Amino acid sequence: MVPMNVSRRSRRALAVISAAALGLACAPLTACSTDSSRDADGAPLSVAVSFYPIQYLAQAVGGEHVNVTSVTPTNVEPHDYELAPKDVTALSATDLVAYVPGFQPSLDDALTEVSGPTVLDLSAAVTLTHHDGVEHDHEDGDDDEHADTTHAEHGEDADETEAADPHFWLDPVRMRSAAQAIETALAQADPDHAADYEANLAALTETLDGLDNDYSTGLAQCERSTFVTSHAAFGYLAERYGLTQASISGVDPESEPSPAELAAVKKIVQETGTTTIFTEDLVSPKTAEALAAETGATTAVLNPIESAPESGDYAAAMSTNLQELRTALSCK
Numbered sequence: 001m002v003p004m005n006v007s008r009r010s011r012r013a014l015a016v017i018s019a020a021a022l023g024l025a026c027a028p029l030t031a032c033s034t035d036s037s038r039d040a041d042g043a044p045l046s047v048a049v050s051f052y053p054i055q056y057l058a059q060a061v062g063g064e065h066v067n068v069t070s071v072t073p074t075n076v077e078p079h080d081y082e083l084a085p086k087d088v089t090a091l092s093a094t095d096l097v098a099y100v101p102g103f104q105p106s107l108d109d110a111l112t113e114v115s116g117p118t119v120l121d122l123s124a125a126v127t128l129t130h131h132d133g134v135e136h137d138h139e140d141g142d143d144d145e146h147a148d149t150t151h152a153e154h155g156e157d158a159d160e161t162e163a164a165d166p167h168f169w170l171d172p173v174r175m176r177s178a179a180q181a182i183e184t185a186l187a188q189a190d191p192d193h194a195a196d197y198e199a200n201l202a203a204l205t206e207t208l209d210g211l212d213n214d215y216s217t218g219l220a221q222c223e224r225s226t227f228v229t230s231h232a233a234f235g236y237l238a239e240r241y242g243l244t245q246a247s248i249s250g251v252d253p254e255s256e257p258s259p260a261e262l263a264a265v266k267k268i269v270q271e272t273g274t275t276t277i278f279t280e281d282l283v284s285p286k287t288a289e290a291l292a293a294e295t296g297a298t299t300a301v302l303n304p305i306e307s308a309p310e311s312g313d314y315a316a317a318m319s320t321n322l323q324e325l326r327t328a329l330s331c332k
């Protein structure tokens with residue numbers, strides 16, 4: 001895998017060239033057009049997104065004028081999803097790609113190879129920041145070095161470059177900003193339907209504002225403010241609504257916590273009187289269940305919404321999550 005500092009450099013370069021490249025180069029598989037507007041045949045804009053929450057936004061804003069595909073297949077955990085060569089080829093043939101860098105290194109790399117689509121990097125629009133529990137992959141085998149730190153303390157390690165937390169979509173306010181950026185990109189690519197995109201954005205904004213309001217009021221008066229999750233997906237949500245997230249496995253759902261990290265989470269559970277350990281559908285609940293058994297807590301599902309929900313959509317899953325949080329934190 002490419003070291004983080006290198007891929008960050010290439011991402012910066014990509015952001016600079018992506019707009020300019022539109023008019024200068026056409027990928028072999030892409031019909032060349034003289035400007036960035038949609039194909040003259042009137043076909044829907046072809047939009048590729050990295051994974052579900054961005055797909056939700058692109059579909060809601062684009063409506064009937066877009067054909068949205070997700071690079072990450074449904075029910076696949078998107079962290080570090082590896083693109084197949086055919087996925088890269090498919091990307092080349094799209095009009096617009098919307099993503100956040102740093103979440104799927106394989107997609108970051110692929111986007112340095114394609115020159116057909118406009119590339120919309122949403123990270124600036126949603127103001128990605130570092131959160132405790134978000135760290136680099138331990139590619140250099142330095143796990144032992146940090147065995148005495150919890151995920152919560154990890155970000156303070158001077159040797160660790162602070163990585164941006166990609167999980168912006170669990171904060172409806174940041175989702176609103178991402179929706180705005182997508183609307184701007186769609187209107188530029190397809191000015192004929194700009195009014196539709198604007199109207200769709202208004203409706204979506206109303207939904208997202210409603211979620212924000214529900215969360216603000218629903219989490220205002222709770223007995224506890226710390227919640228324990230499987231992986232550290234809920235940092236922006238916690239920050240927005242005055243809560244504290246403690247996670248079992250940090251930002252990467254696949255990483256195994258060390259015994260010391262597990263002990264630290266167990267201590268948090270005991271000290272905060274936590275009664276619920278949250279699990280998620282695409283990650284094994286084994287560790288969470290063991291922790292719950294040891295502490296007398298129960299488990300419940302909190303959906304990080306990294307893949308399309310089995311029923312309903314992003315907004316419905318967010319509402320379900322709010323009810324789960326309210327129960328876990330004993331909110332009035």
Ligand SMILES: [Zn+2]
Nearest residue numbers: 233251304306
């Ligand atoms: Zn995640």
